[in-house]
Every structure is written in C-alpha cells, then in structure tokens.
Amino acid sequence: MFPSSTQLKFWTYSGTAELNRLRIEANQQFVQKYGREYNEVSRNEFFLNTAEETKIRRHYEYVLKEFCNGFQPTMPRYVLGTAMMYLKRFYLHNSVMNFHPEDIVYTCVYLACKVEEFNVSILQFVANVKSKREEMAEMILSQELLLMHELHYHLTVHGPLRPLEGLFIDIKTRCPDVLETEQLRRGAEDFIDRSFHTDACLIFAPSQIALAALLSCSSKFGLNLDSYVANKLVVSSDKEDMMKMVENIKRINLILKTTETLDRGQVKELLAEAGAMSQPGEQPQE
CATH class of the missing domain: 1.10.472.10 (Cyclin-like)
Structure with missing residues (x-):
C-alpha cells in the first residue's frame, strides 16, 4: 500500500524546488571531485551544468519509453512506469557525467522487468537492442547491483x-x-x-x-x-x-x-560532452 511504502517515505518530495536542489548538489559534487585542477571559468566551460544535465536525462526518458514501446514480447505499460521511476530516482543523486544514461536506461528497464514479474531472460531482453547485444548483456548485468544500491534497494514502485x-x-x-x-x-x-x-x-x-x-x-x-x-x-x-x-x-x-517540450535535436552536442567526461562510478561492495 502506498501510505506505508518506501516510495512515500523516501522518494516523495515537496515540490520541484527540492528536486532541483538535489540535482544541483549531484552536479556540483561531480564537478568538485573531477574539476579540482580547473579554475571557476574553466569548470563552467568544461563541465555540464544542471540545466544541461536535465536535458540529457529527459532525452533518455524518451529513449527508455521508445525502447519499452517497441519491445517484443509486448511489455505491460506499468513496467515502463517502474523503469522510468528508477531512472528519475537514480539521477536525483548522480550526475550524467558520472554514469552515462545510455547504460543506466537499459539496466532500469531490465530490473523493472524482473521486479514487475515480466519474465524475460537477458538474451530475450538484448534481442530488442539493435547492435552489440553481447556487450549490452554484460553491461546490464554488471550495472544491476549498482542500480539497486543507488535506489537503496527500494524497488517496489506504485504507479498511476x-x-x-x-x-x-x-x-x-x-x-x-x-x-x-x-x-x-x-x-x-x-x-x-x-x-x-x-x-x-x-x-x-x-x-x-x-x-x-x-x-x-x-x-x-x-x-x-x-x-x-x-x-x-x-x-x-x-x-x-x-x-x-x-x-x-x-x-x-x-x-x-x-514542462517545456524537449528539442532532442539540440541534445546531440551535450551527449558528446557527457560521453567525453564520463567517469566510472564506484561499484557497491558485495
């Protein structure tokens, strides 16, 4: 039940101001960690700001939805909703410069399939990916524990x-x-x-x-x-x-x-920057 859920207790916020504060903190933590050798002007030029990160995250929300909508066998819509919630929660406390969304998106969907009991094997799952299926399978399985750790193992999602x-x-x-x-x-x-x-x-x-x-x-x-x-x-x-x-x-x-309509065509340059700056995040201990 939602009133007694971890979703209400840990993942429901007062409004957009609180969410923006968390995203700014995640961005600043990354910049401070990897931008020590830069002066302030150089940091502003080299690293993505929070608004740019938001555009990238929103772009990958559409990537996630398109992947789920085209999935075979047909995926229930509530699986999409759960995967989307995982993605949003993950990037409340992490920067897209630290964990590239292309990796996290597919891990979110795969984990949502398991949690929502939409039973597909990893081979069936990556059969829906256009290329590099073996690499994708390895990436998903290697990132799954990280994702669960960053979600604090709060995997049950109550959707609308x-x-x-x-x-x-x-x-x-x-x-x-x-x-x-x-x-x-x-x-x-x-x-x-x-x-x-x-x-x-x-x-x-x-x-x-x-x-x-x-x-x-x-x-x-x-x-x-x-x-x-x-x-x-x-x-x-x-x-x-x-x-x-x-x-x-x-x-x-x-x-x-x-909520402004996202011009996904403008995101390409930001994606290139995010890929160039991507740093390997710390894996949780077994």
Missing part, C-alpha cells in the same frame, strides 16, 4: 496506471450512465504517459495523478465528474483533505502544462 484502472471499474459500477469510459481511458492514459516526462511521480501520490488524468480528459469530453468525486469517491474525507486533494490536482495539471 493501477489506480486509474480502479477508478474506471468504480465508475462503471457506480455511474452506469457514463458511457464514454473507453474514450476516457485513452485520454487518461495519454495524460499519464505525458506525466512520465515530468516530476509529478516524485511529488504526488499515484492515486492523485490517476484522478488528475481522469478529470482532465473528462472535461475535454464535456463530462462533469465533480459529483462523482465529491459524493462517491471521497465522501468520507474531511474538508481539509478535500481542499488538499483539489490543490494537488491543480498542481499536477500545472506541471504538465508548464
């Missing part, structure tokens, strides 16, 4: 897709007059898909993201689900909890609206 399914089951049961459930589902799943490329999953409960997705797409279809939410879904909540939930849904929508 299962709560969303629960909402649709509830609507079909309690609101039989709502006939557009399949259209709503497509819109809500698209909302959640877009949320994967924001920080929403690091700030809000998965049930709140699911509800925000449902309400967002219902308004586009001209459906008013306010009475369902107030009179059936959260009828036992007090006024303060209701106001907090409404505020969080507004914040989720705002994050999706204000």
